[in-house]
Amino acid sequence: MTRAWVNPLRDERDKRLPRIAGPCGLVIFGVTGDLSRKKLMPAIYDLANRGLLPPGFSLVGFARREWEDQDFGQVVYEAVKQHARTPFREQVWDRLAEGFRFVQGTFDDDAAFDKLAETVAELDELRGTSGNHAFYLSIPPGAFPVVTQQLARSGLAKPQRADQWRRVVIEKPFGHDLASARQLNKIVNDVFPEDSVFRIDHYLGKETVQNLLALRFANQLFEPIWNANYVDHVQITMAEDIGLGGRAGYYDGIGAARDVIQNHLLQLLALTAMEEPVSFRPKALRTEKSKVLEATKAVGPFGETTARGQYLGGWQGGQKVPGLLEEEGFDKNSTTETYAAITLEVNTRRWAGVPFYLRTGKRLGRRVTEIAVVFKRAPHLPFDDTATEELGQNALVVRVQPDEGVTMRFGSKVPGNAMEVRDVSMDFSYGHSFTESSPEAYERLLLDVLLGEPSLFPVNQEVELSWEILEPVLKYWKTTGKPEGYPSGTWGPESADKMLSRTGRHWRRP
Amino acid sequence: MIIDLPSTTTSQVNSKLVHLREQGGATTLGRVLTLVIVTDDGAKTEDAIDAANDASREHPCRVIVVARGARKAAARLDAQIRVGGDAGASEVLVLRLYGALADAGASCVIPLLLPDAPVVAWWPFEAPARPADDPIGRLAQRRITDSAAERNPIKALEVRQKHYAEGDTDLAWTRLTLWRAVLAASLDLPPYEKVTDATVTGEADSPSTDLLAGWLAARLNVPVRRVKAANGQGIVSVALQRKSGPVELLRPDGKVGTLTQPGQPARRVALQRREVRDCLSEELRRLDPDEPYEETLKGLAKVVRGRTPVKTPTKAPPVADDAPVVTAADAQATLSAKESSSAGSKNGDGKPSAAKKPRAAGSTRTPARAGKGKS
Numbered sequence: 001m002t003r004a005w006v007n008p009l010r011d012e013r014d015k016r017l018p019r020i021a022g023p024c025g026l027v028i029f030g031v032t033g034d035l036s037r038k039k040l041m042p043a044i045y046d047l048a049n050r051g052l053l054p055p056g057f058s059l060v061g062f063a064r065r066e067w068e069d070q071d072f073g074q075v076v077y078e079a080v081k082q083h084a085r086t087p088f089r090e091q092v093w094d095r096l097a098e099g100f101r102f103v104q105g106t107f108d109d110d111a112a113f114d115k116l117a118e119t120v121a122e123l124d125e126l127r128g129t130s131g132n133h134a135f136y137l138s139i140p141p142g143a144f145p146v147v148t149q150q151l152a153r154s155g156l157a158k159p160q161r162a163d164q165w166r167r168v169v170i171e172k173p174f175g176h177d178l179a180s181a182r183q184l185n186k187i188v189n190d191v192f193p194e195d196s197v198f199r200i201d202h203y204l205g206k207e208t209v210q211n212l213l214a215l216r217f218a219n220q221l222f223e224p225i226w227n228a229n230y231v232d233h234v235q236i237t238m239a240e241d242i243g244l245g246g247r248a249g250y251y252d253g254i255g256a257a258r259d260v261i262q263n264h265l266l267q268l269l270a271l272t273a274m275e276e277p278v279s280f281r282p283k284a285l286r287t288e289k290s291k292v293l294e295a296t297k298a299v300g301p302f303g304e305t306t307a308r309g310q311y312l313g314g315w316q317g318g319q320k321v322p323g324l325l326e327e328e329g330f331d332k333n334s335t336t337e338t339y340a341a342i343t344l345e346v347n348t349r350r351w352a353g354v355p356f357y358l359r360t361g362k363r364l365g366r367r368v369t370e371i372a373v374v375f376k377r378a379p380h381l382p383f384d385d386t387a388t389e390e391l392g393q394n395a396l397v398v399r400v401q402p403d404e405g406v407t408m409r410f411g412s413k414v415p416g417n418a419m420e421v422r423d424v425s426m427d428f429s430y431g432h433s434f435t436e437s438s439p440e441a442y443e444r445l446l447l448d449v450l451l452g453e454p455s456l457f458p459v460n461q462e463v464e465l466s467w468e469i470l471e472p473v474l475k476y477w478k479t480t481g482k483p484e485g486y487p488s489g490t491w492g493p494e495s496a497d498k499m500l501s502r503t504g505r506h507w508r509r510p
Numbered sequence: 511m512i513i514d515l516p517s518t519t520t521s522q523v524n525s526k527l528v529h530l531r532e533q534g535g536a537t538t539l540g541r542v543l544t545l546v547i548v549t550d551d552g553a554k555t556e557d558a559i560d561a562a563n564d565a566s567r568e569h570p571c572r573v574i575v576v577a578r579g580a581r582k583a584a585a586r587l588d589a590q591i592r593v594g595g596d597a598g599a600s601e602v603l604v605l606r607l608y609g610a611l612a613d614a615g616a617s618c619v620i621p622l623l624l625p626d627a628p629v630v631a632w633w634p635f636e637a638p639a640r641p642a643d644d645p646i647g648r649l650a651q652r653r654i655t656d657s658a659a660e661r662n663p664i665k666a667l668e669v670r671q672k673h674y675a676e677g678d679t680d681l682a683w684t685r686l687t688l689w690r691a692v693l694a695a696s697l698d699l700p701p702y703e704k705v706t707d708a709t710v711t712g713e714a715d716s717p718s719t720d721l722l723a724g725w726l727a728a729r730l731n732v733p734v735r736r737v738k739a740a741n742g743q744g745i746v747s748v749a750l751q752r753k754s755g756p757v758e759l760l761r762p763d764g765k766v767g768t769l770t771q772p773g774q775p776a777r778r779v780a781l782q783r784r785e786v787r788d789c790l791s792e793e794l795r796r797l798d799p800d801e802p803y804e805e806t807l808k809g810l811a812k813v814v815r816g817r818t819p820v821k822t823p824t825k826a827p828p829v830a831d832d833a834p835v836v837t838a839a840d841a842q843a844t845l846s847a848k849e850s851s852s853a854g855s856k857n858g859d860g861k862p863s864a865a866k867k868p869r870a871a872g873s874t875r876t877p878a879r880a881g882k883g884k885s
Contacts (some may be wrong), residue, residue, distance in 0.1 A: 008729050009694040014802040016687050016792065020695040023777075048780070051688050055769050055777035073836030075842050081845070090838040092780045097836050130699070130774045163700060214788065323795050339610035 021450035023130040024165075025099070025123055027116070029107075029147060030138035031061035031072070033364055035171070039202075040136065041076045042083040043442040048072040048096045050439075052447055056127040058099035063389065064106055066356060072102035085440055093327040099127055107139075107146045113154040120156060131164035134198075134449050138171060141184060148191040157191045167196045169449055172263050176254060178467040185460050190342065198449045203264045203369075204456045205441030208404040212271050212371070213280075214405065215398070222396070223276075225375070227350045232393060234356045235372040236268050237510055238400075239364035241297045243311065243321055243488070244338065248329025257308075257340040257470060257477075260360040264369075266293065266466045267458060268400070269356055272371055273346050286462070292346060293465040299343040299355065301475040304502060308483040309339035309493035311363040316489035321363065323488070337483040338362040341496045342473055345374060359507070363488040368510040369400040383419060389432075390422045395508070405429035515589040518565045520621040523589045523603065530593060541600075543571045543794065544624045546631045548615065548646055551577035551606055557786075558634040559602060566600030569794040572624050575604040576615040576646065585609035587618060616645035623649065628797050632790070635659050637666070639819035642675035652797050654790070656681040657717040667717040671807045676799035682717040683803050684789040688781055689722060689745060689759070689767075696750075696757050696769060703752040705730050711737040711820060712745040720813070721806055726750075728809030737816040744783060 001102020008214050010017070026044070028036055047053050061072045077097075081088065101119050123129045133156070137147060148168070151157040159166050170188065175181030188197055203209055216223055225231070238260055244251050251259065267289075274292040277284040299305045313323035322357040325332055338360035346356060375394040388411070397407040406428045411421040448456055477483075491507065513530075516524060545562055549555050553670055555577055562573045585608060585658035592602040605618050631650035637660065638644040641653040657680050660666040670680055670798070697705075708726045712719025722745060723736040730750075738747040745762035750757040755772030759779075836844075 007694060007697045008689070008705070008731075009726075011729070011802055015796055016684075016800075016802075017689075017691050017694055022693055022695065022699055023774075051691060051780070055692065055779035056775070070836050070840075074633045074841055077836060077841035088838070089780070089782065091782055093838040093841075094712075095766065095778050097838075097841075098778065100836070126775055128777055309632060317570075361517050407800070 008359045014370050018050075018052055019115050019121060019451055021054050021057075021447065022132060023056055023128050024061060024064065024132035024134065024450050024457045025058035025127075025129040026134050026136060026446075026450070027060040027062060027120070028104065028136045028138060029062050031102075032063045032065055032075075033138050035390050036138050037079040038083050039440070039442045040138070040446070041079040042085065043440055043446050045080040045084045045093070046086045046440065046443050047075075047447055049084075049089060049092050050300045053450075055095075056099065056129060057096070058101065058123045058127050058129050060103060060116070062105065062112075062116060062125070064104070066104055067102045069100055071202065073097050073100045076100060077210050093270065094258075095472070099123070107143050110150070110153070113150045113156070117154040117156050120467075126239075131160055132166075134167040134169060136169040137489075141170075141175070142174060144170070144184065145187045148188060149223035149383065152191045165196065166192070167199045167449055167453065168192045169200055171200050171241075173258065174263065175467065176258055178384075178464065178471050181463055181467050189460070192280075195454070197460075198445075198454065198457045199459075199463065200269055200442075200445055202441040202445065203400070204267060204458070205344060205443075205445040206400060206404070206437075208398060208400045209268065209271065210456075211406075212398055217276050217309070226373075228354045230375055231351075231354050232374050232376045233354055233505060234263050234269075234272060235508055236272070236356065236358045237508075238264060238360045238369040238371075239367060239491075239510065240360075241317065241361050241364060241367045241489075243363050244324060244329060244330070244471065245322070245327050246329070248327065252330050252334055252336050255308075255337045256360050256362070257341065257342070257474060261340060261342065261358055262462075262466050262470050263458070266296075266469065267462075268371055269296065269344065269346075269358065270462070272373070273348075273351055273356070275348075275350070277454065280455065281506050282453070283509055286459055289458075290465060292348070293462060293469065295347045296344050296356075296469050297347060297471050298469060299345050300472075302400055302473055305499060306345035306473055306476070307339070307341040307359075307493055307499050308337035308477055308480075309361065309486045309496065310336070310483040311338050311488045312485045314488040321488050323485070335482050337477070339364070339483070339486060339492045339496070341492065341499060342470075343499070344469065354504070357500065359492065361492055365489060365491050366510075370402065370510050371398040372396070372508050372510075374505075374508070375498045383421065387419045387483060388421050390420070391422065392423045394494070397508070403429060511592070511594045513591040517586050518589050519587065519882070520589075520618055521735040523591065524621060526591060528603075530591070541570050541572050541624050541627060542643075543569060543797070544622075545571045545573045545600075545794070546619055546629060546650065547573060547575045548631060548633050549575070549577055549635055550750045551579040555604075558632075559604070561634075561785075561787040561790050562632075563600060565790040565794055568791050571600050571794070572622075572627075573600050573602045573604065573620055574622055576619060577604060578612040578615065579606050579608045581609065581612050583608040585611040586722070587611060590847070608697055614645075616649060619649065628652070630654065630794060632834065633788070636661070638672045639669050640675070641678055642673070650677070651743060652679065652793070653792050654676050654679055654681065656786075658682045658685070663715050663717045664720065667720055667810075671810055674804055674807050675802075679793060679803055680717070680721075681786065681789045681793070681801050683721050683800075683806065684792050685718045686722055686725070686785065687746075687785050689794065690725065690840070692759060692767070692769060692779055692781070693748060693750070693757075694772060696759075701752070701754050703754060705732055705750045705752055707733045707735075707751050709735045709737060709747075709749045709751075710745070711742075711747045712739045712741045713743060714746045714819070720810060722748065722770055723813040724809035725802070725806040726809075727812040728805040733814060734809075734812065735814045735816055738819040740819040740821040 103116045104121055114498045120133055124131050157166055270289040270292050274288040277288045310324050324330055324338055341359035344356040373396045377393055381388050392409040395409040399405050408426045409423050412424040414420040414422050484495050488494040547558050549558060559575060588606040590604040603622060607615055629648050629650040632651045632654040634656060637655040641647040641655060647653045657663045657666040673792045710719055710723040723734050727734040742762050747760040758770045759767050761767040761781050765782050767779045769779055770774055
């Protein structure tokens with residue numbers, strides 16, 4: 001938009017008016033995959049249903065299957081029926097379905113990409129997508145070079161006029177170490193400039209994660225105690241109860257730290273520990289995130305401050321489950337970890353001396369993601385020892401999923417004659433009544449891509465900084481051989497408990 | 511769970527609520543606002559409560575329904591508490607007031623308001639002339655009326671305009687949001703030209719049409735004509751004149767709009783009429799004064815009114831790429847066929863499945879698409 005033009009119908013006080021994306025289309029590579037069917041397609045329908053997609057929005061699927069446009073439409077229909085969050089409306093669907101196209105081909109097939117270019121041009125003409133297109137690469141990173149090159153060759157990667165845009169959306173993993181991350185960034189940046197690359201970390205699209213910013217920076221209550229004077233340590237947990245059956249191809253050799261800590265957990269750490277951004281403009285937010293990641297370092301000696309484990313067979317949730325080594329497709333001698341815990345320090349005045357413990361694992365007690373800020377004990381307790389025996393440390397827990405919300409733990413007097421203090425919880429719960437209407441992470445993120453709003457997407461630099469933090473630990477683990485086993489359905493290996501108990505702390509049971 | 515408390519007092523209602531909380535756990539915690547619905551006791555009251563229950567899923571609230579019964583009866587308060595499955599994510603207190611009490615509803619509402627939380631008053635049908643001066647309206651930060659649901663919608667809108675106070679809002683205005691969003695988005699794009707004049711066509715008694723005209727007049731500062739439509743429902747069309755040609759949004763059937771702009775293909779957009787529950791959810795999202803609404807009411811005075819009804823074509827302008835690839839009906843038919851006989855209609859082999867609608871125009875539409883099946 002030129003600077004001189006001010007849309008007379010827009011008014012910043014008019015908060016009802018949603019920002020609808022301008023005319024545009026989305027091309028999904030790997031459209032037959034699980035992610036596409038379970039998350040992307042429903043998210044697109046939900047956006048359309050909320051009136052946030054432009055009239056004439058088009059969705060192009062690209063895959064090897066020999067489908068016609070109709071077959072593709074049918075697949076989207078079934079995905080939407082099954083997974084969409086909002087109720088099905090025939091009118092909305094029929095408008096959306098007009099814009100469905102399918103291009104059949106493989107990634108090395110020049111003709112298929114020429115056909116794609118033709119389809120996209122035709123959409124511009126027939127449906128008025130105006131040359132604005134986003135390419136969602138829901139494909140293994142190994143295929144990135146060939147697809148981006150094909151996009152460049154067929155002229156799809158570059159907008160034809162200055163007022164048009166082309167964007168590319170990529171998913172994790174962003175490499176498997178620093179060197180490969182750099183290489184991947186280079187491959188993508190060769191074709192798409194950094195400001196048109198959108199890296200999806202779906203955690204950042206979740207309401208609770210955005211609420212963390214509101215909680216910290218919109219309130220007077222928390223920020224004064226959000227520092228080393230009051231905080232004892234921070235625990236960031238992402239636990240899953242599922243195993244890795246069927247995911248050997250992706251997971252073997254990658255492991256929990258690369259899969260989860262490098263992206264999701266370090267992003268959550270950055271949002272928890274960063275300073276207040278000067279504004280909520282994307283650049284200001286990224287500056288603060290990069291700053292805090294730059295100040296973050298893994299604490300050694302790694303033999304004592306980290307833990308890695310591999311789940312063993314056993315009973316979980318009433319079912320007999322196999323251990324990792326018995327899962328189909330895994331090497332019987334695999335040293336891939338399914339549990340990883342590390343200790344980090346943030347070397348700033350605010351956080352000096354406060355350890356950040358990050359842990360993640362498969363086949364743990366239950367599925368939960370949370371950030372727990374654990375406070376120091378009161379410096380003096382004017383009670384008898386017996387009165388505060390049961391009093392733990394105060395904690396503020398941001399529950400990211402499931403049952404999104406915030407819990408506060410503090411001591412309260414037990415009713416009765418004696419003075420006795422025990423921990424109680426105070427709960428704020430999104431899940432209680434908000435979830436039904438809070439948008440899915442992918443809805444928010446896809447809309448942001450179409451609007452060109454990059455705040456919730458990690459940039460190149462953040463990805464590389466995260467690898468720099470993790471790399472020393474990965475190197476150490478390479479020398480230690482096999483990870484320690486832990487029975488399925490428990491909260492990880494013994495070394496993880498020891499890692500905290502050395503400093504007199506313990507993991508929260510989430 | 512529905513608990514009836516006939517011939518009761520508000521303190522009894524309050525103590526019953528506390529009792530329920532102790533019994534059933536935290537059912538009544540975490541409310542963000544109190545919604546007071548003011549209506550006459552009647553069959554339509556339940557519709558309003560249903561809409562409020564739906565809205566409460568986004569905004570957990572306590573709903574207090576003030577249902578005014580017969581003025582001639584002896585003064586009495588009958589209360590009903592609904593929690594759990596009968597109240598969505600809210601708790602509903604229905605207060606039926608009879609006799610002299612019917613006109614003193616505020617006295618029954620005050621003890622039941624949630625501490626600290628904002629209060630929203632909603633008159634789903636007939637509303638007082640000055641909502642802000644109404645005893646219940648005075649308790650509320652936000653007062654929602656619905657001109658379209660009143661006996662004389664246009665008259666009602668005139669009254670709103672005359673007595674606007676900060677915090678007032680009207681569902682006829684909320685129903686416009688989709689239209690306004692599409693129109694605003696169409697001006698976001700080139701060519702960046704000034705709109706020279708505008709015409710809004712709609713049913714004679716559609717207050718939303720008036721408000722849309724008022725909004726355009728207020729924002730654009732150009733002559734805006736409000737024309738009566740001889741056919742169609744609600745708002746029928748909007749045309750913004752610019753040097754290069756008009757931007758037109760046409761909705762002849764009350765469901766699907768067609769957006770036409772010079773130099774661009776016609777585009778269809780779903781513009782179904784919004785239900786009360788959607789509008790109420792949107793209203794509860796913001797509790798501060800709605801300045802754009804105020805300006806729109808002022809803009810109404812500038813609107814030029816056409817006398818003669820204008821007939822709009824019932825057929826929308828042709829859209830280049832016409833039939834949907836898979837309409838919802840087609841897709842459902844295919845899905846059902848698939849489910850009933852798992853074999854036979856399997857996709858993925860490139861052969862069209864049995865239940866699919868033949869695409870008459872498919873092969874002749876464009877050269878690019880004609881060759882499709884063979885690739």
